[in-house]
Amino acid sequence: MAAKSLARGLMVAAPRSGSGKTTITLALIAAFRRRGLVVRSAKTGPDYIDPAFHSAATGQPTCNLDSWAMPEPLLDQLAYWAAREGDLLVVEAAMGLFDRIEGPVGRRGAPADIAARYGLPVLLVLDVTGQAHSAAAIARGFAAHQPDVRVGGIIANRVGSERHLRMIRSAIEDVGLPLLGALPRDAALTVPERHLGLVQIEEHGDVSGYLDTLAGVAEKHFDLDGILAAASAVTRPQAVPASSIIPLPPPGQRVALARDTAFSFLYAHVVEGWRAAGAELVPFSPLANEPPPDDCDACWLPGGYPELHAGRLATAERFKAGLRRFAETRPVHGECGGYMVLGEVLVDADGTAHPMVGLLGHSTSYAKRKLHLGYRSARLLKPSPLGPQGASLRGHEFHYASVLSAGTDEPLAELADGEGRPLGLGGHRRGHVSGTFFHAIAVEAEAGA
Template sequence: MSNPPGLLIAAPATRSGKTTLTLALLAALRRRGRVVQPYKCGPDYIDPAFHSVAAGRASFNLDSWALGRGQFEALLDHAADADLCLAEGVMGLFDGVATPGAWGNGCSADIAAATGWPVVLVLDVSGQAQSAAAVALGFAQYRADVTIAGVILNKVASERHAALVRDGFARHNITVFGAVKRDTSLTMPERHLGLVQAQEDAALSARLEALADLVARDVDLAALEAAARPTMRGSASVASRTSPPGQRIALAQDAAFSFVYPHLLAGWRCAGAEIVPFSPLADQAPDPSCDVAWLPGGYPELHAGRLAAASRFADGLRDFAQNKPVHGECGGYMTLGAGMIDAAGQRHAMLGLLGLETDFAQRKLHLGYRSATLLAPIPGHAAHSVLRGHEFHYARVIAQPDPPLAAIRDAAGVPTAETGSRRGHATGSFFHIVDVAEETS
């Protein structure tokens, strides 16, 4: 198995420009003829879609809290035919939860240490000069098993500003791969859960071309490639225990339902399952020949009126659920519920397969890693299985009259109020499955 070299693009904090520069590098390296395998640290389900467009191949999530080592090693296999691996970090390089999970605390540094990929720090130097080098020095010394290859200076105001910042790095022999000038026209559009989805950004191709031009001008791409190091691998991979929910899976896929982890889809297909997509927003029903329907997360709250009016979708899914299992994650879970109040305060009737009522008019943030012990089976997993995953939404639960689906705890082991629910053949929760911690026999 080939172990191509890799780099991890990280930063001291969020909003330093990691995603924008990662996309720029992917696009620029692809333009140079490189086959680059993208990865995203942490449980983000939006950034990988952008990576895939820029790199021309699927991007996968790497996570030391939620992913078991077997699944982690299996995901590195996707780079076997690549020239280079490029992983985007999450939050600050060393930021994670206090209580370790599968084999780490979820920080990007865990991924750098496990793979041996050197880190390229993206530094937002607006309001700084020589002091930026002190930040890099501290990061270089924080963990002995993490190597800082150098930095990319971001949001540089002028050539004079760049020269002052570079002076601090030159004094300490820290490589500066480039200095990218501030350009607000290239800022990626955002909404409440992160970037506007790749499939909704009509200007994405042009934006990627402009970003590739930017880093080709301001970053030494040859030096960056030379800094990459071969991927370290652990012992022989252990097969993932994340089973497909069925042999033929009717999967909701459109702008309202797009938050599904690429490694899950790849794992389902690898296990021989067939994925049959349908679009609720296009008023499509699940294929009745499928043996399970799966509604992933997304932005149903932005399309609640259209979903409420999609009668063929509603009738078809209700008919499906009379005899076959239907499962919803987060946005899919809310759609399976009785009703949803949008940000403007208007209630929209949903499918009514569950009694859940949610409200976005008085929204509340729910964010973090979760472990779920199933109290009842869901498609692909038996009762009492322990799953690891993530929760990220702004919905406030008004009513949840059905029996709980799982005992769910946060990363610190504290029980959460959001337990999911079940009724008949319908199950759902706000919990996004990443991997199996323990499968019941």
């Protein structure tokens, strides 16, 4: 595919989380689609929920771009995939633009890594609640902080009044940056959230109506022509066969995949990698009391929100019995929420204990929430659907569950954080069954690769 078929791109970023990036990203996508543009999107860092909203808004598949967890060939392949055959690529940043871990330059997990690598101008979202001229100082600092990251314009969010807007506009323009939009305070525009971020798209009552509202908001409050003019050609992505770079080995040739509102956290690049390697994915719904299809040779339980559905899962006897039969002869793996369901007991936020599948011996609880968050590298101590013994993986952990009882199963992996500090043993394995709170993103690149 010729480079001229790649979209022009920009990144929607902010100084911190909670600034309104997702709402503004969706508004831009919806408005430009209304103009007839083919809009594609991506999200930096490890995130499951925002990309699903992106896909609904663009009508196109979306992906994650992670400069720490993904080997550079995979990162470039995904950037190409994200930018191909489109008019505009909108990349939403996670966290703050320059937030990162310590590590090699360009490989620190910062949104700025992605902006610099692919030449994406930054549309900087500033939550101007409680400030006016001070917003210009923030804009100036971000524009000058990293020479290879260019701020192409500012969007002021949560503007309180016309007078507030005049002050913001004057201050930003004095810095020499264009103010390309100003969104008033309106709680109705925000996507509902829960403890892991936004609610899942399947739980949103009227996605199309919400996106239509956001398109109208963008048309009224944003300089869409100026924003489009600020986008630049995406640089460096590589057109390589998808089958040549597989993020994770497929767990089987025909994979039973739990898919419903309790099990929905699975990266698009992992799914496409499995398919590129020749695997077939067969969905089933534990919440509908469906067992894994018997004609599959492996089963994968993704993360999600099983704690919100623990009562239904506890009484889904057909699902639980079918999964136990499946595990007698074939591999089963659970990530995070899936790992919790494979255990003996899940205690929900109200303190009610629900019996789970019992294929592993641990028990977990949401009654006393504790945040576990960060990048993880893992070396497998035993073979599992994640890979052979000794394989090294990169991914992340993000949950509020606590382990009530670790059980007696053998550990699955040695874990370290994103900066290489040992975290001890993680996950469990028994027979054909394995699981861990660790979400795998990609096989770790070999040194020098």
